Amino acid sequence: MYKLILKPVLFLFSPEKAHHITLFLLKIALAIPIVGWLLRRGYEVNDKRLERIVFGLTFPNPVGLAAGFDKDGKHYEAMSALGFGFIEIGTVTPLGQPGNPWPRLFRLPADEALINRMGFNNEGVDALAERLKNRKPGNLIIGGNIGKNKATPNEQAGRDYAICFEALFPYVDYFVVNVSSPNTPNLRDLQEKGPLTELLAALQHLNRQKSKPKPLLLKIAPDLTDGQLDDILDIAKATQLDGVIATNTTISRDGLVTEPKILEEIGAGGLSGMPVKNRSTAVIKYLHQKSNGTLTIIGVGGITSPADALEKLNAGATLVQVYSGLVYAGPTLIKHINQAILKHK
Template sequence: MYRLLFRLLLRRLSAETAHHLGFGLLRFLMAIPGVRALAKRLLGPRDPRLSVRAFGLDFPGPLGLAAGFDKDARGFEALGALGFAFVEIGTVTGEAQSGNPRPRLFRLEQDRALVNRMGFNNEGSRRAAERLEKRKPGGVVVGVNIGKTKVVPESEAAADYVASAERLAAHADYLVVNVSSPNTPGLRDLQSTEKLRPILVEVRAALDRACPARRVPLLVKIAPDLADEDIDAIGDLARELGLDGIIATNTTIRRDGLVTDPARVSEIGAGGLSGKPVKARALVVLRRLRARVGDSLVLVAAGGVEDADDAWERIAAGATLVQAYTAFVYEGPTFARRIHEGIVARMQAEGLGSIAELVGRDAR
């Protein structure tokens, strides 16, 4: 049904307009009494073999929704009702900002991909904190992804991240420092360890000050375009600083291997490419991180996860959790359920009793 709707309507709209329309409709439907509970029963992961323990948290399954879909914490519970075991909101910045000019989100349907140059458009970390403060106990696990405000100079980047961390610490199940989006000028430069170190140190201290009763797990999200030695360096830094995990990976600036007409790709221009074309490199980065850090950190796999086999491969390579985004846009509301059901089928076939038995199996 969704694929028919996509072909007949959504693909005829601009990608950003379709997103707002679809997300608004989802929030409206889930606000109807009883609908969210029904959706959760029908679509949510129920098999206990899917359960994952990470960051001191219990996840009903390994698949979550990556940051970028719910930028301002408007509909995380509605998205959780679609079967995602966790939802990462954001990226939010210290101050509200409108992002880059439209059009800034594009579909590459032949490649099962998206190109975005949104530029961290969001209402700011204060507004996100206000919405998250209204969360009710027992809801979906919510991660918060924070980035640098565009107008803030590099010399003040740490303070900008700290401001968001302090506001959001009490409301985030885990927090992610995003230094890997290609759409904020100079942001990826912060992935160098000499620049990343003070940001992570100060954010960790801010989380501990703002939420002394609970350790808020801290992760960093990296780009697939890093050189191998830089991946190793970030892995070493994360271990040294006692980070809780790494998300691998964000979008890529590369355009090689695409099926889409090169003229169309050139017309779209700059931005981060997500979806199927990122799959191979994201897996390489994940495997390199696992080889470097072992099981000392929680690795979260993202980038090109389209089906249960992709999720299975990432978990076997060392990921404890998996995130998707672009495939959800193309596949629709039953996407998460199909992923979880597919994983259960493979577990059954291989006689596995838990996800933990699969994590890192190929790396051992």
């Protein structure tokens, strides 16, 4: 139904408008109890064999919603009705900020891809924390993906991450430090060994002061060299990270079918979807092999079919996430991935 009816209609609208229309429709549907019940029944795969215990948390299934879809924690309940085992909220920054001017999200249908330069548009961490206070008890796992404000220089970035960490600590199940978005100027410089070690060590210090520290993960770009990935492994060990999310969007435009003229008109931004798939999987495989399987990896990037998800799991990921695949394959993708995991057990 999604590919035949909903997708052609949604693709008539700009991608960002289509995103809001989808969420609006989902919310309306869920407000009608019988429809909500039918949706859950249709999308959820409840099977104990899908359960994963990872960094001390019990995930009802290993398929999550990637960061950036629900930046302000307004839609996690609605999205969980589509069968996700976990939802990552954010990226959130200390102060609310508008992000980049529209248009800032583009479809590349020929490549089943998206380019975005959203620029961490969000209402700020206090608004998010306030919203999460009303979180209903249940088995849904929520991750908090944290970043820095555009106006904060890299030298003071640690303070921004610490503010977000403290504000969200009571309300999320795990944290992700995002230093890999290409849309905040110079943010990716924080992936260098020195600043990254300092940033993560400071956050772990705060974390260790809590009576029950929370899992702390790092989200990395697919554009890192093998040498930089080796650094990430060293840093993960030194700062006792709980895991790595591989990967964010890429700045590369290699191998695209979309005409160069169209790409030029779109301009800067992070590319996601099918074209990032192989590189993300290669990064997962590299980290998994080099760490002798000791590093926990959440695999994300270009999962548009169950086979793509299985490929990431076989490469060494323990959990997977999707974003762009939802736009092209529709929400049944989550159920189909879970069914495929059960079939290939």
